[in-house]
Amino acid sequence: MLHWLTLMAGSLASLLWAALIFTVPLTLASFALGLTVGLAAAIIRLFGPAPLAAAVRFYVWIIRGTPLLVQLFLIFYGLPSAGIVLDAFPAALIGFTLNVGAYTSEIIRAVISSVPKGQWEAAYSIGMSWTQAMRRTILPQAARTAVPPLSNSFISLVKDTSLAAAITVPELFQAAQRIVATTYEPLILYVEVALIYLALSSVLSALQVRLEQRLGRYGGFLESKS
Amino acid sequence: MIRLSNIEKRFGDVTVLKGVTLTVAEGRVTALIGPSGGGKSTLLRCINLLEVPTSGSVRIGEEELTFHPGSKPNWPDVRRLRSQTGMVFQNFQLFPHRTAVENVMEGLVTVQKWPFGKAQERAMTLLQKVGMAHKADAWPATLSGGQQQRVAIARALAPFPRVLLCDEPTSALDPELSDEVVDVLGKLAEEGTTMVMATHDLRLASKIAHEVVFLESGQVVENGASRDLFSRPTRERTKRFIATLTQQGQH
Numbered sequence: 334m335l336h337w338l339t340l341m342a343g344s345l346a347s348l349l350w351a352a353l354i355f356t357v358p359l360t361l362a363s364f365a366l367g368l369t370v371g372l373a374a375a376i377i378r379l380f381g382p383a384p385l386a387a388a389v390r391f392y393v394w395i396i397r398g399t400p401l402l403v404q405l406f407l408i409f410y411g412l413p414s415a416g417i418v419l420d421a422f423p424a425a426l427i428g429f430t431l432n433v434g435a436y437t438s439e440i441i442r443a444v445i446s447s448v449p450k451g452q453w454e455a456a457y458s459i460g461m462s463w464t465q466a467m468r469r470t471i472l473p474q475a476a477r478t479a480v481p482p483l484s485n486s487f488i489s490l491v492k493d494t495s496l497a498a499a500i501t502v503p504e505l506f507q508a509a510q511r512i513v514a515t516t517y518e519p520l521i522l523y524v525e526v527a528l529i530y531l532a533l534s535s536v537l538s539a540l541q542v543r544l545e546q547r548l549g550r551y552g553g554f555l556e557s558k559s
Numbered sequence: 560m561i562r563l564s565n566i567e568k569r570f571g572d573v574t575v576l577k578g579v580t581l582t583v584a585e586g587r588v589t590a591l592i593g594p595s596g597g598g599k600s601t602l603l604r605c606i607n608l609l610e611v612p613t614s615g616s617v618r619i620g621e622e623e624l625t626f627h628p629g630s631k632p633n634w635p636d637v638r639r640l641r642s643q644t645g646m647v648f649q650n651f652q653l654f655p656h657r658t659a660v661e662n663v664m665e666g667l668v669t670v671q672k673w674p675f676g677k678a679q680e681r682a683m684t685l686l687q688k689v690g691m692a693h694k695a696d697a698w699p700a701t702l703s704g705g706q707q708q709r710v711a712i713a714r715a716l717a718p719f720p721r722v723l724l725c726d727e728p729t730s731a732l733d734p735e736l737s738d739e740v741v742d743v744l745g746k747l748a749e750e751g752t753t754m755v756m757a758t759h760d761l762r763l764a765s766k767i768a769h770e771v772v773f774l775e776s777g778q779v780v781e782n783g784a785s786r787d788l789f790s791r792p793t794r795e796r797t798k799r800f801i802a803t804l805t806q807q808g809q810h
Contacts, residue, residue: 454609455652459666460642460718462634469669473656551656552700 351508367433374438396435409500425497444475484541566615577777590768599757607644619643645715649727653699660695685713705736725756
């Protein structure tokens with residue numbers, strides 16, 4: 334038992350460091366970029382010209398229909414054969430961004446269309462343009478509805494970044510693998526790394542609750558029981 | 560003055576309005592009545608171009624737009640005409656994420672770029688007028704239907720429209736709540752607000768409308784001064800319809 338604790342304590346610093354300088358920035362950056370892609374894709378699907386909308390559907394089809402690990406391998410190991418050589422971190426960033434973009438575009442499309450048509454009409458009736466109606470009336474209401482499903486995507490992403498280990502990004506999971514390679518204590522190290530992911534996800538779940546309350550403070554929603 | 564000339568509106572194969580011509584004088588209140596599906600709401604929505612007429616023309620004050628089948632009017636023209644109007648909806652359609660006063664300010668701040676303080680001042684004046692100043696900071700979800708509709712009236716009036724369009728403004732309200740809305744609209748009528756309203760509410764129409772237009776199957780069956788039309792309709796169809804409304808009112 335004491336052996337366990339000393340091993341965990343001894344490796345904690347380097348694991349947290351890997352999380353801090355790779356896992357967290359990779360997650361935050363690819364989620365922010367992915368959301369932007371997702372919003373643009375959703376708007377094109379709903380309001381854009383048919384050929385563009387078809388292109389977006391194709392993109393979503395490809396990304397959702399192929400494994401994330403395969404996508405990462407394609408970008409990092411495959412693209413150099415086509416003359417495009419990327420470092421591990423940017424390759425991972427691109428892969429995760431495309432992935433988040435495809436999944437969140439469907440969420441954003443759904444929540445935008447869930448805002449009643451009458452809200453568009455009310456916005457137009459006081460003189461708003463499409464952009465003003467979207468920014469001031471539709472998106473703020475859609476945002477509240479989007480928090481639970483987008484939180485799912487975000488939390489999935491935190492854990493999915495462990496796949497970046499496979500394309501040589503020295504993030505949290507790879508750091509654990511390296512320690513295992515020298516200590517031969519896979520059980521302890523992988524339990525430890527699982528707990529760190531759990532802690533990260535828990536922080537996000539707590540933030541989700543806060544964000545739901547903040548965005549839904551105008552009322553009219555069913556409150557969750559706990 | 561508002562002038563609708565020969566308005567036709569088709570949805571696919573269905574013709575909802577079959578050449579409606581209508582003039583509304585400044586400062587007058589016109590009620591559109593008639594059976595459901597007769598085209599009242601569509602006609603009203605053609606005035607502020609939430610529905611774009613298939614053909615015909617709409618004139619509000621100095622602004623006029625003519626429509627042709629198959630061609631879309633350009634957006635600046637639509638907005639210019641629309642900016643002459645304000646609209647009150649059957650289901651209020653307040654912005655739920657904005658307080659009462661923010662709802663009223665929204666058009667002034669976002670569209671007309673008024674400074675915050677000035678917009679707030681005008682919004683409070685309007686809330687005062689509809690008797691909702693005490694709820695200025697309330698979220699719409701916490702207001703009764705009648706209160707929401709009064710805030711919605713204030714919101715529609717905020718950008719100084721030439722005409723207030725009301726689409727069944729009391730239909731979602733029980734008689735007691737609809738009274739408070741009728742009172743507010745009556746007050747506005749007395750002050751000379753130009754209004755066009757689609758309604759089933761005989762009390763609303765008889766109390767505040769000067770003119771009544773009876774629409775059925777996309778056509779004007781009869782129109783005239785409200786006192787005459789309600790008491791001495793000339794067409795048999797109008798008589799029967801008004802009789803049903805009166806019976807409803809007695810229950």
